[in-house]
Amino acid sequence: MSTTATLTRPAASVASSARKKGSAASREQRGPRTLYIDDVSKHFLLKDSLLHVLDHVSFSVEPGEFVSLLGASGCGKSTLLRHIVGLDNDYEGQIRLGSEIVRGTSLDRGVVFQDHRLLPWLSVEDNVSLGLINSKLTRLERQLAVREHLELVGLRGFEKSYPHQLSGGMAQRVAIARGLVNRPEVLLLDEPLGALDAITRLNLQDELLRIWRQEQATMLLITHDVEEALYLSDRIVVLDVRPGRVKGIVPITLARPRDRVSHAFADLKREVLELLSIEIPGSAEDPSLAGNI
Structure with missing residues (x-):
């Protein structure tokens, strides 16, 4: 399936202009930023005891x-992702995008969940x-940005379709387009392929x-699949x-x-x-593992 985005010259010009507005404009002005997870800990209170979920987690994700x-x-994994998205700010430690502390949701961070969460209507x-x-x-810029990102994920021609008319893989492509359409600095992927069949998942x-x-995106993928990672x-x-x-x-230099x-x-x-x-x-290989844990 061809997935190359082909806008007409005027449309491409408007789309390029649209990218310079909002969060994309701010990103261009300040340059690419590293995502820092710095000494993050999290616990839940269960009756008379504490359940420790995250213990001094630290790593970074460089631009690109x-x-x-x-x-x-x-x-x-998913608890930490909620903190990075900004859905839960009750934790110890610090999460930063560059020098900016992450508190609450922001257009700088896009997210794609395992469930595509498309609105059926x-x-x-x-x-x-x-x-x-x-x-x-503007309304025209929105339309062009949506068209561009649907072409990016190979769904040109499905603009007027509804979620019930799509396969699982197509629905996840829509979710990826929605996560990218605002051109976030970091796209967070919470096991977005986990519910798909094996062939669709590989594709x-x-x-x-x-x-x-x-x-040239920055992506952080949450997964339990070793081979996928x-x-x-x-x-x-x-x-x-x-x-x-x-x-x-583990650095992967392959x-x-x-x-x-x-x-x-x-x-x-x-x-x-x-x-x-x-x-x-x-x-040499244990078929029971099948790349998963």
Whole structure:
């Protein structure tokens, strides 16, 4: 499927102008910023005891980098993402985008969830347009930005469709377009491919990489899939379970596109699985692992 965005010259000119408004304009003025997670801890009060969810978590995501936060269910990945988005400000430590402390939601941080969360009574283009609800764009600029991002994710021609008319993979593409349409500094991905079938998931992993390269985006992916993290990431931050703490940060230096069955890929997978304290049988591959934990 062709996914190249092709706007007419006048439309492209307006779209380029639209990018310079709102948060995109501020980003251009101050330059790219690093996302810092600095000594973040979180606990919940359960009756007479404390449940420690995150324990002094620290790492960073550089501009233009693709980083995965990897860990088993219950390690605090999604809790940390809520803090980064700004949905929950009750934690210890500090989260910063450059020198600016993150408190509350902002157009600087886009998010795509595992559930696409499309509103069923809105068309595809209207769902994507929700990402611009607080922008300073004119109506024409909004329309052009929505069109451009639907082309980016390969959904040109589906503008007037409704969520019930889309496949699961197409619905997630709409969610990705909505997350990117305001051109956030960081796109946060909370297991966005987790509910998809295996074939669609593999295809959308390649689509994510294409979009990441084309948009020169900064992405932080939450996942429990080891192979997905290895295939997509520049670095993998591995979290331990209860409390969630950083067990290690693994740089992935394999050239893209990556060969999932290469020896180098298998060696890195073994390294990550060992960090996750998953015992690996003596055979070359344990089919029960299937890339997941």
